[in-house]
Amino acid sequence: xxxxxxVFANNLTRGQNNIIGVIGYGLNYFGSSSVLxxxxxxxxxLDFSLTLNLIDKxxxxxxxxxxxxxxxxxxxxxxxxxxxxxxxxxxxxxxVSRIQTPxxxxxxxxxxxxxxxxxxxxxxxxLGTTHLMQEGYQRIGFITGPxxxxxxxxxLAGWREIVVKAGYANIEDLVLEGDxxxxxxxxxxxxxxxxxxxxxxxxxxxxxxxxxxxxxSRRLGLRIPDDLGIVGFDDIPEAAYFYPPLTTxxxxxxxxxxxxxxxxxxxxxxRGTGVDLEPNISWSQPGLVVRESxxxxxxxxxxxx
Amino acid sequence: xxxxxxVFANNLTRGQNNIIGVIGYGLNYFGSSSVLxxxxxxxxxLDFSLTLNLIDKxxxxxxxxxxxxxxxxxxxxxxxxxxxxxxxxxxxxxxVSRIQTPxxxxxxxxxxxxxxxxxxxxxxxxLGTTHLMQEGYQRIGFITGPxxxxxxxxxLAGWREIVVKAGYANIEDLVLEGDxxxxxxxxxxxxxxxxxxxxxxxxxxxxxxxxxxxxxSRRLGLRIPDDLGIVGFDDIPEAAYFYPPLTTxxxxxxxxxxxxxxxxxxxxxxRGTGVDLEPNISWSQPGLVVRESxxxxxxxxxxxx
DNA sequence: CTGTTAGCGCATTCAA
DNA sequence: TTGAATGCGCTAACAG
Numbered sequence: 001x002x003x004x005x006x007v008f009a010n011n012l013t014r015g016q017n018n019i020i021g022v023i024g025y026g027l028n029y030f031g032s033s034s035v036l037x038x039x040x041x042x043x044x045x046l047d048f049s050l051t052l053n054l055i056d057k058x059x060x061x062x063x064x065x066x067x068x069x070x071x072x073x074x075x076x077x078x079x080x081x082x083x084x085x086x087x088x089x090x091x092x093x094x095x096v097s098r099i100q101t102p103x104x105x106x107x108x109x110x111x112x113x114x115x116x117x118x119x120x121x122x123x124x125x126x127l128g129t130t131h132l133m134q135e136g137y138q139r140i141g142f143i144t145g146p147x148x149x150x151x152x153x154x155x156l157a158g159w160r161e162i163v164v165k166a167g168y169a170n171i172e173d174l175v176l177e178g179d180x181x182x183x184x185x186x187x188x189x190x191x192x193x194x195x196x197x198x199x200x201x202x203x204x205x206x207x208x209x210x211x212x213x214x215x216x217s218r219r220l221g222l223r224i225p226d227d228l229g230i231v232g233f234d235d236i237p238e239a240a241y242f243y244p245p246l247t248t249x250x251x252x253x254x255x256x257x258x259x260x261x262x263x264x265x266x267x268x269x270x271r272g273t274g275v276d277l278e279p280n281i282s283w284s285q286p287g288l289v290v291r292e293s294x295x296x297x298x299x300x301x302x303x304x305x
Numbered sequence: 306x307x308x309x310x311x312v313f314a315n316n317l318t319r320g321q322n323n324i325i326g327v328i329g330y331g332l333n334y335f336g337s338s339s340v341l342x343x344x345x346x347x348x349x350x351l352d353f354s355l356t357l358n359l360i361d362k363x364x365x366x367x368x369x370x371x372x373x374x375x376x377x378x379x380x381x382x383x384x385x386x387x388x389x390x391x392x393x394x395x396x397x398x399x400x401v402s403r404i405q406t407p408x409x410x411x412x413x414x415x416x417x418x419x420x421x422x423x424x425x426x427x428x429x430x431x432l433g434t435t436h437l438m439q440e441g442y443q444r445i446g447f448i449t450g451p452x453x454x455x456x457x458x459x460x461l462a463g464w465r466e467i468v469v470k471a472g473y474a475n476i477e478d479l480v481l482e483g484d485x486x487x488x489x490x491x492x493x494x495x496x497x498x499x500x501x502x503x504x505x506x507x508x509x510x511x512x513x514x515x516x517x518x519x520x521x522s523r524r525l526g527l528r529i530p531d532d533l534g535i536v537g538f539d540d541i542p543e544a545a546y547f548y549p550p551l552t553t554x555x556x557x558x559x560x561x562x563x564x565x566x567x568x569x570x571x572x573x574x575x576r577g578t579g580v581d582l583e584p585n586i587s588w589s590q591p592g593l594v595v596r597e598s599x600x601x602x603x604x605x606x607x608x609x610x
Numbered sequence: 611c612t613g614t615t616a617g618c619g620c621a622t623t624c625a626a
Numbered sequence: 627t628t629g630a631a632t633g634c635g636c637t638a639a640c641a642g
Contacts, residue, residue, distance in 0.1 A: 007379055008317040009635035012618050017313065019356070027342050028542070033332040040359040049378065051324070052357045054345040073354065074312055182546045212546040237333070241487045241517040243548040314619035317634055 020048045020264060021075035023066055025055045025082040029180065030207075030236040031253045035081050035106060038257030046265050051075065058085045063092055070101075077102045077264035081257075084108040084150035102267040104260045109150050115267070116281040117259040121151050124249040124286035125158020128203045128231040131247070131288055133166060135296050137201035137229045141174045143188040143213065145205045155205050155233065174199065178209050185209025189216040201229035201294070207236045210246055214293065230293040245291035255284045325353045325569060326380035328371055330360045330387040334485065335512075335541045336558045340386050340411060343562030351570050356380065363390045368397055375406075382407045382569035386562075389413040389455035407572040409565045414455050420572070421586040422564040426456050429554040429591040430463020433508045433536040436552070436593055438471060440601055442506035442534045446479045448493040448518065450510045460510050460538065479504065483514050490514030494521040506534035506599070512541045515551055519598065535598040550596035560589045 011017045020043055026032045036052075043050045051073065053066045070078055078101055080092075089108060096103045097113045104115040132140050142159045145152035156175065163171060173196040178184040185204060189212075193199060204210035210232030214224055222228045224244055232239060235250035259282045270277050316322045325348055331337045341357075348355045356378065358371045375383055383406055385397075394413060401408045402418045409420040437445050447464045450457040461480065468476060478501040483489040490509060494517075498504060509515035515537030519529055527533045529549055537544060540555035564587045575582050 004377055006317075006635055007377060008313070008320070008322070009618090010637080012311075012313040012317045012620090013635080013637040015313070015618080022357075027332060027338040028335065030333065033338050037332050037359055040357060041361075044358070049356050049374070050358075051354050052327075052345055053349070053355075054342055056346075069354070072309055072312060182543050186546065208543055211543055215546045215548060215550075218548070238487050238513055238516055238543075241491065241520045243520060243523070245520075311619055314634090315621085317619080317636090318621045320634080 016076055017074060018048050019051050019073065019075045020261075021051050021053065021070040021073065021078045023053045023055060023070075023078070023080050023082050026180075027054070030234050031251065032081065034253035035257040038254040039079060039081065039261055042258055042261035046261070048076070055082050058088050060088045060091055063088050064095070067092070067095065071099065075101060076268055077104070079104050079106065079260050079264060080108070081106040081260070085146075086148040089150070102264055102271070104263045104267075106256050106260055107151055110281040111279075113279050114281075115263055115277075115279050117256050117263065117284070118281060119151070119251050119253075119256060119284045119286060121154035121286070122158040122161075124233060124251065125155040125160075125203075126162055127158075127286065127288045128233065128247075128249050129159045129162040131290065132201045132203060132229050132231055132294060133162065135201075135225075135229060135294055137294075137296070139168070139174070139196070139198045139200055140229075141176070141192045141196065141199040141202045143176050143178045143185060143192065143202060143204045143209055145178060145180050147177050152205060159203055170196075178205065180206050180208065182208045182212040185212035186216040189213040190220075193220070200227070201231070203231045203233075205233050207232040207234045207239045207242075207246060207248055210239075210248065210293075211242055214242065214244075214246075225293050225296050229296065232293075235289050239289075240291060242293070244293045247291045247294035248289050249286045250289045251286045252284060259284070321381055322379055323353050324356050324378065324380045325566075326356050326358065326375040326378065326383045328358045328360060328375075328383070328385050328387050331485075332359070335539050336556065337386065339558035340562040343559040344384060344386065344566055347563055347566035351566070353381070360387050363393050365393045365396055368393050369400070372397070372400065376404065380406060381573055382409070384409050384411065384565050384569060385413070386411040386565070390451075391453040394455070407569055407576070409568045409572075411561050411565055412456055415586040416584075418584050419586075420568055420582075420584050422561045422568065422589070423586060424456070424556050424558075424561060424589045424591060426459035426591070427463040427466075429538060429556065430460040430465075430508075431467055432463075432591065432593045433538065433552075433554050434464045434467040436595065437506045437508060437534050437536055437599060438467065440506075440530075440534060440599055442599075442601070444473075444479070444501070444503045444505055445534075446481070446497050446501065446504040446507045448481050448483045448490060448497065448507060448509045448514055450483060450485050452482050457510060464508055475501075483510065485511050485513065487513045487517040490517035491521040494518040495525075498525070505532070506536075508536045508538075510538050512537040512539045512544045512547075512551060512553055515544075515553065515598075516547055519547065519549075519551075530598050530601050534601065537598075540594050544594075545596060547598070549598050552596045552599035553594050554591045555594045556591045557589060564589070 176188045176192040178188045232248035235248045239246040481497040483493045537553035540553045544551040
């Protein structure tokens with residue numbers, strides 16, 4: 001009959017508020033926004049609510065401020081959906097190991113003490129590189145994300161693994177650091193080719209950079225996939241409509257988000273019955289999606305009319 | 306000395322919690338994710354925190370549930386960053402007019418009683434259409450978003466205004482409904498050309514659909530911009546790297562988000578001193594960004610080698 | 611099993 | 627100015 005209980009009093013007496021803190025980054029990218037969408041859905045399903053913080057820099061002071069805000073709010077769990085960057089991640093991890101509130105990380109390197117839900121980026125790196133080799137490309141360059149990101153390092157490690165096995169020399173000339181933006185893919189392609197003109201394929205660490213790398217190639221008079229093979233990473237919904245349609249590594253960020261929330265919920269529930277769960281890492285597997293940008297022998301519909 | 310006040314007790318005594326509720330939709334799109342990013346930043350700046358709800362359907366029951374959850378949480382303000390859809394928006398607006406909590410809408414039609422922060426979508430529609438006419442295109446089709454969206458209706462109205470003024474007949478044959486996805490742009494282009502083969506330019510209501518419309522055109526053997534001019538909407542960061550680079554309507558979703566939070570804050574502060582602000586609407590202006598996809602006489606670098 | 615009561619930890623009021 | 631008391635509206639422990 002129009003009566004609603006007072007949350008404030010309820011929170012005070014129960015000593016909890018059913019809020020889960022989520023920290024995110026870079027919502028303009030496919031992975032981040034998909035992860036957040038799924039996290040929100042799952043959190044609602046489990047009758048929590050969600051407080052969101054977005055990070056734009058990676059300095060420990062900002063990270064620390066957000067962490068303490070969340071603890072002050074007395075959230076019941078924290079999902080750290082921010083890229084793991086060398087500059088702060090170990091510091092954060094050790095800080096977190098000393099607090100009570102359960103924390104689950106998305107896309108962070110595995111350790112003894114952290115709960116993590118991550119994509120197997122290194123496998124992704126292997127998949128794309130192997131595919132290009134099988135298509136007959138001889139010298140495969142690599143445009144990375146920022147090198148201080150764990151995800152970048154893993155994708156690069158996957159590429160390196162295959163390329164070393166194939167006996168490549170002077171591997172350093174084949175690598176160029178990007179920053180995920182389309183702009184950096186264009187610049188990156190030019191620099192990479194200047195560095196090592198024999199390159200006949202480029203594995204690009206996300207689809208946005210792959211898009212602009214393809215444009216830059218065309219402008220240099222290189223035909224894709226005949227003169228230059230391109231593979232991207234992510235499989236954003238637009239990738240199939242690029243020119244030419246982009247071969248890429250598909251990841252399912254939804255799986256990462258769902259696993260993270262389930263984990264947090266499990267930790268909270270277990271703690272309710274007095275037991276502490278063991279830290280662990282759940283991996284999500286990427287897959288190869290083959291389209292025209294990497295198929296040398298293709299009778300592509302759009303090629304050269 | 307390691308002492309932290311208890312938020313629960315603090316909330317209880319003050320009767321408030323400094324939380325602002327944000328409802329969002331479709332974070333995988335440029336506008337939505339940019340708006341949310343800015344909202345989060347501003348909210349933090351003003352020492353509020355943010356609870357996020359994401360909607361995936363538009364039925365009043367889900368909308369109502371979220372609204373009541375937020376009221377039960379006792380949020381101090383609500384930002385409705387969800388598209389205004391015929392099916393629920395009037396119902397919501399009247400519901401909202403009866404609650405105390407201040408609500409600001411993003412991208413909703415103006416009314417007497419609502420606080421709104423909106424892009425002038427109709428102006429955007431005029432800009433793109435006028436540009437295509439000035440470039441000499443004779444019969445300009447239009448691929449819309451879902452027709453029950455306010456934003457769609459406005460963009461369409463802008464196009465219609467110009468096209469009617471130019472004396473077009475059989476306007477219905479020139480319009481095709483899309484759903485914002487790249488997939489629907491492809492389908493849309495085929496259907497549109499089947500409906501009215503004399504079309505020589507298409508204004509597409511977002512950049513994702515414009516991308517796939519360009520691919521579909523190429524596959525039909527139509528050269529862009531010579532056989533078919535294309536203009537998109539949004540100016541996503543990748544649009545400059547499409548093939549060919551996409552002429553589009555630039556919007557600044559950051560402006561919308563910032564205005565909304567400032568408005569909420571102003572309402573809350575005013576109410577603290579006993580005054581109620583007058584509902585109003587703040588408009589954000591879109592702009593035309595000309596690239597190659599609409600320049601018929603262009604000596605395009607990438608055309609036909 | 612139902613009804614009563616004692617805090618939860620602060621902010622605010624009141625007395626000193 | 628400072629210090630002690632009251633109550634915010636529930637939940638949980640307790641007594642009936």
